[in-house]
Amino acid sequence: MSDTPLLELDNIGKYYGNIIALQGVTTEVHAGQVTCVLGDNGAGKSTFIKILAGVHKHDQGEFRLEGNPVSFNSPREALSSGIAAVYQDLAMVPLMSVWRNFFLGSEPTKGRWPVEWIDKSFAKQTAKEEMAKMGIDIRDTEQPVGTLSGGERQSVAIARAVYFGAKVLILDEPTSALGVKQSGVVLRYILEAARRGLGVIFITHNPNHAFPVGDRFLILNRGRSMGNFAKDEISQSELTSLMAGGAELEALQHELSQG
Amino acid sequence: MTTAAEASTGSNGSEETHDERLAYRGIFQRVLVRPEIGAVIAAVGVWVFFWAVAEPFGRASGAASILDVAASPLGIMAVAVAMLMIGGEFDLSSGAATGALGIVTILLVRDVSGEMAGAGFSLWVALPLSLAIALALGWFNGTMVNRTSLPSFIVTLGSFFVLKGAKLGFSKLIVEQIQVGTLDDLADYAETTGASDKGYGFLNTLFAAEWDRRSHIWEARDNIYLLGTFLGLALVIIGVFELHHRRAERGIPAGYAGAGLGLVSVLFGINTLHSTDSVSGNWTGSLLILAGMTVGLIGLSAARYHPLSDRSLALPTGAVTSFGLGVVALAGSIIAAAMIDSQNSENISWLGLVTVQGGRAILFVSLAGAALVLFLIGVNRARRSSIAGGGLLLAVTALSVAGTAFFVRAESQTPKFRTQAFSFMLMAAAIMLVWAIASMLFERRSSTGHERTGLALVGSGFVLALVGLGARLLYVTQSELDAGITKTGYSVRILWFAGFTAVCTWVLTRTRFGSWTYAVGGNKQASRQVGVPANRTKVQLFMLVSFAAWLVGVLLAFRLNTIQASTGDGEEFEYIIAAVVGGTALTGGYGSTLGAAIGAFIMAMSVQGIPSARWNSDWRFLFIGTILLLAAIGNNYIRGKAEAAR
Numbered sequence: 055m056s057d058t059p060l061l062e063l064d065n066i067g068k069y070y071g072n073i074i075a076l077q078g079v080t081t082e083v084h085a086g087q088v089t090c091v092l093g094d095n096g097a098g099k100s101t102f103i104k105i106l107a108g109v110h111k112h113d114q115g116e117f118r119l120e121g122n123p124v125s126f127n128s129p130r131e132a133l134s135s136g137i138a139a140v141y142q143d144l145a146m147v148p149l150m151s152v153w154r155n156f157f158l159g160s161e162p163t164k165g166r167w168p169v170e171w172i173d174k175s176f177a178k179q180t181a182k183e184e185m186a187k188m189g190i191d192i193r194d195t196e197q198p199v200g201t202l203s204g205g206e207r208q209s210v211a212i213a214r215a216v217y218f219g220a221k222v223l224i225l226d227e228p229t230s231a232l233g234v235k236q237s238g239v240v241l242r243y244i245l246e247a248a249r250r251g252l253g254v255i256f257i258t259h260n261p262n263h264a265f266p267v268g269d270r271f272l273i274l275n276r277g278r279s280m281g282n283f284a285k286d287e288i289s290q291s292e293l294t295s296l297m298a299g300g301a302e303l304e305a306l307q308h309e310l311s312q313g
Numbered sequence: 314m315t316t317a318a319e320a321s322t323g324s325n326g327s328e329e330t331h332d333e334r335l336a337y338r339g340i341f342q343r344v345l346v347r348p349e350i351g352a353v354i355a356a357v358g359v360w361v362f363f364w365a366v367a368e369p370f371g372r373a374s375g376a377a378s379i380l381d382v383a384a385s386p387l388g389i390m391a392v393a394v395a396m397l398m399i400g401g402e403f404d405l406s407s408g409a410a411t412g413a414l415g416i417v418t419i420l421l422v423r424d425v426s427g428e429m430a431g432a433g434f435s436l437w438v439a440l441p442l443s444l445a446i447a448l449a450l451g452w453f454n455g456t457m458v459n460r461t462s463l464p465s466f467i468v469t470l471g472s473f474f475v476l477k478g479a480k481l482g483f484s485k486l487i488v489e490q491i492q493v494g495t496l497d498d499l500a501d502y503a504e505t506t507g508a509s510d511k512g513y514g515f516l517n518t519l520f521a522a523e524w525d526r527r528s529h530i531w532e533a534r535d536n537i538y539l540l541g542t543f544l545g546l547a548l549v550i551i552g553v554f555e556l557h558h559r560r561a562e563r564g565i566p567a568g569y570a571g572a573g574l575g576l577v578s579v580l581f582g583i584n585t586l587h588s589t590d591s592v593s594g595n596w597t598g599s600l601l602i603l604a605g606m607t608v609g610l611i612g613l614s615a616a617r618y619h620p621l622s623d624r625s626l627a628l629p630t631g632a633v634t635s636f637g638l639g640v641v642a643l644a645g646s647i648i649a650a651a652m653i654d655s656q657n658s659e660n661i662s663w664l665g666l667v668t669v670q671g672g673r674a675i676l677f678v679s680l681a682g683a684a685l686v687l688f689l690i691g692v693n694r695a696r697r698s699s700i701a702g703g704g705l706l707l708a709v710t711a712l713s714v715a716g717t718a719f720f721v722r723a724e725s726q727t728p729k730f731r732t733q734a735f736s737f738m739l740m741a742a743a744i745m746l747v748w749a750i751a752s753m754l755f756e757r758r759s760s761t762g763h764e765r766t767g768l769a770l771v772g773s774g775f776v777l778a779l780v781g782l783g784a785r786l787l788y789v790t791q792s793e794l795d796a797g798i799t800k801t802g803y804s805v806r807i808l809w810f811a812g813f814t815a816v817c818t819w820v821l822t823r824t825r826f827g828s829w830t831y832a833v834g835g836n837k838q839a840s841r842q843v844g845v846p847a848n849r850t851k852v853q854l855f856m857l858v859s860f861a862a863w864l865v866g867v868l869l870a871f872r873l874n875t876i877q878a879s880t881g882d883g884e885e886f887e888y889i890i891a892a893v894v895g896g897t898a899l900t901g902g903y904g905s906t907l908g909a910a911i912g913a914f915i916m917a918m919s920v921q922g923i924p925s926a927r928w929n930s931d932w933r934f935l936f937i938g939t940i941l942l943l944a945a946i947g948n949n950y951i952r953g954k955a956e957a958a959r
Contacts, residue, residue, distance in 0.1 A: 130844075143838075143839070145838075145840075147832045147840060147902065149903050150835055154828055157828075158829075158843050159843040160844065171819075171824050174823070
């Protein structure tokens with residue numbers, strides 16, 4: 055991997071009025087690697103995503119993209135810099151076909167205005183190919199997205215972000231609504247996206263999902279960073295206990311053994 | 314099944330490759346998931362119903378008036394409203410807008426004193442001006458809906474009343490009555506004073522030209538009609554065969570000779586039918602056609618398609634049960650028809666609506682129809698376990714249809730049934746029989762590749778049939794004219810309707826704007842997140858509706874003697890009904906413009922059919938209401954099936 059990280063956060067902080075939503079967060083994302091952001095509810099994960107995706111600006115610290123400090127004014131700006139966020143609700147229209155959803159808002163066209171039409175065969179073929187590159191063999195691109203399983207829908211969203219030139223992919227809790235098997239499938243897509251040279255930010259509250267795929271772990275708790283570790287610096291059980299606010303769990307264990 | 318073999322043959326050069334996990338959906342299932350299919354079935358059903366009870370149905374004059382009512386204002390508006398509804402919004406002001414824009418156009422041409430001459434604008438100025446007003450109205454509706462985030466139902470209900478009031482108020486203010494005068498005064502004025510007619514002559518041709526059938530004589534018409542419909546039907550059947558069956562790697566080339574022989578036999582049969590009136594001639598002709606169809610299509614199949622590998626005839630109990638019930642229903646219909654006195658034309662006391670004869674016909678048709686449906690359900694159930702068994706049941710069904718046809722001919726009092734219905738049923742039975750034989754001999758296809766040929770055949774078949782039908786409807790022969798026929802005029806409005814529907818359908822299915830329309834109606838939030846200009850799309854949809862209202866208003870202005878201030882008020886619900894009958898979801902995100910156009914036809918048929926059947930036209934609303942409910946339920950059911958099937 056190159057020495058300059060694709061994306062680098064240095065002591066980032068964010069205030070809403072007098073509320074400290076995020077403070078002292080430092081981590082980095084390398085191309086071809088997965089950085090996992092772990093935290094329980096209310097840990098500041100949403101704020102973290104919103105800063106990266108350009109919804110909010112950070113108030114403290116420095117946010118560097120390929121070594122240059124940046125601050126985004128809008129999600130569109132973030133997107134055009136190559137940071138794509140895949141949110142939980144996935145931004146899909148259930149009654150529309152896979153290929154139409156894949157290209158929605160950026161349809162390839164033929165002809166000239168005003169006689170301009172969608173290049174349907176190109177769109178269908180590209181959607182199928184791009185999905186195949188992610189290791190997903192979609193059965194029929196004319197199928198409505200509403201009939202896909204949760205994991206498949208997730209994969210359409212990821213493949214779409216990759217195709218439209220994302221360098222950094224932010225996945226917001228992609229496995230939280232899925233069953234065990236489906237989660238495994240999505241984790242494979244995450245690795246596949248990283249293998250194709252993207253920097254992936256995987257946000258989750260499940261250390262069992264994060265540990266197998268992550269190269270770097272950022273643990274948030276109540277708006278503060280509890281640590282930023284490379285994979286060889288931490289074990290899965292340490293990760294779990296840190297995430298739950300280790301001390302509290304130990305206290306609970308102590309109480310239980312006494313009781 | 315046979316996927317391995319298919320994979321080796323099915324992918325040479327075809328653009329769509331087959332995925333073996335995807336259960337292949339046959340051509341009929343694929344047609345059934347289209348949103349407009351419910352409307353097509355309903356349209357055929359309604360047409361057949363009125364054909365049986367109303368005299369002008371099946372004549373050119375009936376077709377002309379149905380087309381005219383369907384086209385404008387109903388059809389043009391229904392198509393535009395369907396697009397708006399797919400985009401997730403309603404426009405309750407669309408009905409009032411049609412009248413308002415017609416009035417505006419006329420008032421712009423008049424001068425202040427109310428005279429249709431002098432100081433008013435030329436039509437060349439008035440039309441763009443009223444178009445600009447229309448687009449502004451649509452822009453206002455759309456922008457209000459976007460800005461206030463109120464339901465479009467409320468916003469456009471407001472603009473409906475504003476328009477309604479403005480129409481009345483301005484009409485009274487300017488011309489001091491609630492109707493505005495006619496545009497054809499312009500022509501009179503130009504004639505008497507020698508001044509310019511302000512574009513009336515040319516624009517009248519553009520918006521109100523009429524094709525009078527009686528002044529277009531074409532002796533070859535009947536030949537074109539026969540040739541077009543028969544060849545068209547043949548091409549459609551061959552195309553469906555092509556789409557339905559699996560291509561063989563190596564067929565039997567001799568089959569093509571059989572196909573040629575069959576074609577010759579069919580042509581001979583048609584010629585025999587056409588040139589004789591004797592009973593034996595009719596029999597010879599019909600048998601020649603049947604034999605030709607069978608030999609030809611089976612020959613063609615032998616040459617091109619893979620023979621059926623599994624020929625077991627095991628019938629599941631479910632199939633036997635429904636088939637048995639079908640036999641009971643058919644027997645019941647025949648017994649009932651035979652028992653009721655066919656000569657009795659007295660009214661049945663219940664409501665005085667139907668005669669004994671009519672009641673007999675309704676009883677017979679509904680029981681026989683139920684029998685057919687039960688038979689087909691049986692066939693469908695049988696196919697699940699044994700294709701050949703399904704074919705066998707279908708052959709029996711075909712024979713029973715043929716038998717019923719002869720029963721109808723023997724028993725019916727009306728010439729319509731004795732000749733037209735009889736020959737149609739016989740034709741349908743022949744097609745079913747050949748289909749049944751083919752399905753017992755040849756393999757169905759299991760992938761979507763190689764569809765070009767089949768689709769091209771079906772398409773050109775439809776075009777040919779339309780040409781034949783068009784020739785029949787648009788032209789007369791000298792002998793017909795001598796016998797005296799009623800005046801039948803086709804308005805240019807029909808062309809406007811056809812063109813508008815074609816353009817809207819293209820836009821909806823092929824362009825980005827169409828995709829965005831579905832997207833904003835299906836999930837506005839999501840479409841905005843991926844960069845669809847959701848608000849702009851909605852405003853443009855409202856403007857499309859008001860453009861349609863302008864077009865309809867102008868067509869009205871050129872058509873009617875006067876436009877009343879109330880013209881169009883309340884019609885907006887008819888547009889919505891036509892769209893819903895055509896398969897458009899009230900919730901947005903689903904539907905079709907073609908379906909809306911067909912929905913307009915259904916409405917027009919009920920408008921024309923009820924008086925033609927000599928019923929009180931008040932029944933029309935009951936009829937439309939029933940159709941709306943049935944259509945909504947049917948479409949919902951089909952949509953559920955369609956999504957499950959995918």
